[in-house]
Amino acid sequence: MPKNYLLIPGPTPVPQDVLLEMAREMINHRGAEFSNLLKSSTELLKKIFKTNNDVLILTASGTGGMEAAVVNFFSQGEEVLVGICGVFGERFAKICKAYGLNVKTIETEPGKGIEPETLEKVLKENPNIKGVFLTHNETSTGVTNNLRELAYIVKEKPERLLIVDAVSSLGAIDLPTDELKIDVVVTASQKALETPPGLAMISVSELAWNYNEKANLPRFYFDLKQAKKFLNEGATPFTPAVSILFALRKALENILNRGLENNFKRHMVLGKAVREAIKALGVTRLLADERWASDTVTPVVPPENVNPDELRKYIRNKFGVVLAGGQGGLKGKIFRIGHVGYVEPTDILVAISSIEIALENLGCKGLRGKGVQVAEEIFQEYYKD
């Protein structure tokens, strides 16, 4: 087995000091040690969410957090708007529909983000929209929506609820929750937060709590009011994934010690290096319009004669580099390079080299070193201080 380079957009590689936290002895989830663990992790999370709102930790995948963001704030039949740039925007719409909301959508072509003008127009035409669901970083298409522009438009009506899926961005791409007046932000442990999967986190503004008072959608496991009540006593309503919380606290400390802004910068450099390398190869193409290109995941359209899944298999078997395939309608059409969380320039150099070798092997000649050369230049600049 070759060394393992997990370059998918989650679960992402976990640093060894965080992994070792996972192996700690079990503790009483109703005792003082756990209470301290939960409270301190929550405070660290607030720094990464850049919020003074409540932040609640749920034992669930990110999708569980998304469901919590639906069922806690709305009532049967209420009108909401979902921005769809790919599979995860669609997921928000599906959850809203499953719970009986009246769902309007804005759908973009794969690789494009939401245009502020479109959002403005739809909101104007549908004055009864109570809440807007946006994906910060759409993992399936490698699109990062410009929340600075979009949040402003949603909040032109301050009583409209703004809910953001930041599962594959929070901690890697700047998301100033309070500054942008985002009411609810959802994320998960296994992406930029450098922790194994199993925890979702959600921030809740005062306005969102007001919505919660009136919301009649059924909920129990994901009841955030209960979660808040228990958090005030340093506990969770139900037995939490204690080990993942041990790991999360360690990972958050690492990120904050390194500096959140430095973390954003590293992701910007990783994203830029991947994109420039892919462009330099000439035969491969970026799926996402560069106006919205994500700094955590890059979907790549391979040359016409190359099957992306075959390329991925070759790279995985020979070099241990694990890339992601396409999702939804993009299955079999693209491959995706994840560069989120505990990923460094060296990982990207390995990934680009492997792709060059694979392409050469699959019949695209003369590419050796072409992408790497460009990535090297970007990384040299990054390390110059």
Added chain:
Amino acid sequence: MPKNYLLIPGPTPVPQDVLLEMAREMINHRGAEFSNLLKSSTELLKKIFKTNNDVLILTASGTGGMEAAVVNFFSQGEEVLVGICGVFGERFAKICKAYGLNVKTIETEPGKGIEPETLEKVLKENPNIKGVFLTHNETSTGVTNNLRELAYIVKEKPERLLIVDAVSSLGAIDLPTDELKIDVVVTASQKALETPPGLAMISVSELAWNYNEKANLPRFYFDLKQAKKFLNEGATPFTPAVSILFALRKALENILNRGLENNFKRHMVLGKAVREAIKALGVTRLLADERWASDTVTPVVPPENVNPDELRKYIRNKFGVVLAGGQGGLKGKIFRIGHVGYVEPTDILVAISSIEIALENLGCKGLRGKGVQVAEEIFQEYYKD
């Protein structure tokens, strides 16, 4: 800090080889290695559930599994019966109510299980009851319902759905799912299965799948049909808690290598030793009627002049023995000794000794060795072969 003896009814102590699985490097949850992990764990679980039904693994606490057992099988307004012997029976009723079911209940006094005659009578008087929810082992009161009797009564009408919460029993107390025709059994990773918390497991019979086809309660994250569809492809609908699955497989292998029947026997001996020791002390009293006394957790009523929480604190600080307090209406009135999962006779000897010392210290004189003596005899008999 003294050595740690975690004797609460979950999370339970995790063996070191299982803990080390938690520290494994992250893998792609859409790759072959994960697919093999999920499928093999599911097959091992079926042996512990004693079922040929589908078994699905969810990233959630046990309560998430309970919610799945409600929302997947019923429609708004349908009549169900919930047997309540404590906090966890109540929880099933709360979930059913939250989702708009018409809930009938049978409530027992704390420490008593459900009488077959009562169940029979209520089912006869309410012929529209579509499903019956029972707690196999009620953690809050230390009561194990006799499912052999109760399941038979529910299944006198074969089309009536029988749903069992086996969170604190499955793997420790025999529960032959298929033999008793139980349609849905819910359990979780952190009790008898010797794994950290974060996974719930649920078995689903063919009859339950038929109910699922018609069930209109809203669901998305806990949609079991989706979970089954993905399991057929060796995957989960959403990113699973990969690390806990690594641990779970190891723990299930351990349990099955040891022999499931041996596991049941050990728990019977642990339960008996704890109960006999508590009785031998004279000043302490068992909460649960011995007809229903649980082999995984023993709630103890302390002498009148002893505060159970003070006793627990003393034992925890001096000897590292962590016992549980009372839940719900029993808060501050009892303490509970957990003896489920990776717990051995030595742990019980330590626990009983610590309790003797604590009682002596809190003014109940002359108890030293009285309980331990009785436990020793039971363990000597157990080890005689």
